[in-house]
Structures are given as C-alpha cells and as structure tokens.
Amino acid sequence: MTKPYLKILAYEDTCLGPLCLRERELLSQPGTIVTEVTLNHEFLMSSFNTDSERVISNRSVEIHGDKNIDALVGGLGLGYTAAELLKHDNVASVEVIEFLPPVIDWMNQGLVPLSGNLANNGKLTIVEADVYAYLWSPPAKTFDLIVIDVDHSPSDQLDEQEHSFYTMAGLQRAKAHLKPGGVLAVWSYAQSSDFADALRNTFQSVSVEPVTTLNTLVGHEQTDWLFFGRDDEP
Incomplete structure (x- = not known):
C-alpha cells in the first residue's frame, strides 16, 4: 500500500x-x-477550507462601501485574507503586519499556494512587526479597514502572555488607527460575548456574524465568528 x-x-x-x-x-x-x-x-x-478568511475580507469591504480603501491586515498566514481584499477594485492598498519572520519568508520563497499572486501585486506591502503593539501605539497613519486574523479567538491567544487588544482599552487604541467611517474586523473560531460587549462599548455599530461550513475532513459543520465594529461618519 x-x-x-x-x-x-x-x-x-x-x-x-x-x-x-x-x-x-x-x-x-x-x-x-x-x-x-x-x-x-x-x-x-x-489551505483546505478558507471560507471564513475570505468572508471577513469581503464583508469588511461591503460594510465600508466606499472607494479607494486602504486596508491593514493583522496576520499574513497563508495569505487568503489579504488576497481576497486585493480582488476588490475599490481597495487601493493592503498593508499586512506579520509577527513571525518565517511566515513572510515562506511567501517570498514561493512555498505557499498564493505566493505567486501576492508577490506580483503592487498594492500589497508586508511588514514584519507586532500588529497589537502597532495598534496600541499612536497612529502614524490611518486606514479604512483593519482586519485582524491572528489568534484562535479573543480568549485563546497564540502568545502565552495575553495582550489587551480584545479589551475596551485596546479597542479604543485600535480605533484611533481608523479613518472616519472605518471598519474594524476580527476573526475568531469561537463566539465571545465579552469581546462583543467590548466592541459595543467602543463602536456605534457592531455586528457579529457566523460563517458555517461543512468540514468534510471530520464530517460535520464548523462555525467561525466574525466581529465588525464601525462608527458612523460625522
């Protein structure tokens, strides 16, 4: 065999x-x-099931609804979140902040499925940094979209030392990096009422949307959760 x-x-x-x-x-x-x-x-x-990564990008663009969108993505991963944003004609630029240097190297060396598409896209910039530290700092520039796809969930973070991004204080800091009418989007494999409450205490408009797909590897449906926050434009 x-x-x-x-x-x-x-x-x-x-x-x-x-x-x-x-x-x-x-x-x-x-x-x-x-x-x-x-x-x-x-x-x-x-790379087998990327539905929710692609949905968070598409919904972010849809919720924003304007032209010449400048987007910031926290987490490069296999590139599906950034690649989906780049498909939209009204997205002018995508800046990706990735914490782990090897992940950037994989993309540059052509080791992942989307390497070719992303490497040749002039609207894309990839930066090695900590996106949470970046969003905690005063903004050097602002974005129309901030899409965070880093941790498993707000309560299941990759780093053993928890950071404050998912708190109201962290969200207020992140919000300062958004232009008026900008959208903050966060991916999670689980629902989180505490994080949803923190979003509602920070933004005027909040939606929590499930993305359910059939995981054929295990033979049952799985649901990921997308969190969106936005203030109305003045």
Missing part, C-alpha cells in the same frame, strides 16, 4: 514555539494535497 504524501516544507523555532509548514495528502480524499501550518505542534491553519 502506498503511503499518503507528506512533505515538510519548512520548520523553524520561534518565540511562540516550533513553527511548521507542510504539504500532505488528505486521507479522506486521496489525491487532494493541502498546505498546513502548525505552531507548537498544534494545528493552526490550512
């Missing part, structure tokens, strides 16, 4: 633990090859 395909593309020790990029053949769908990322030997993301 032929063993299923598995290839380790990159393996790096980082300040958050061992980071691994791999390709593998799905046992449930022979012949289907996916790209996956693990952190600290735990599953982090996959």
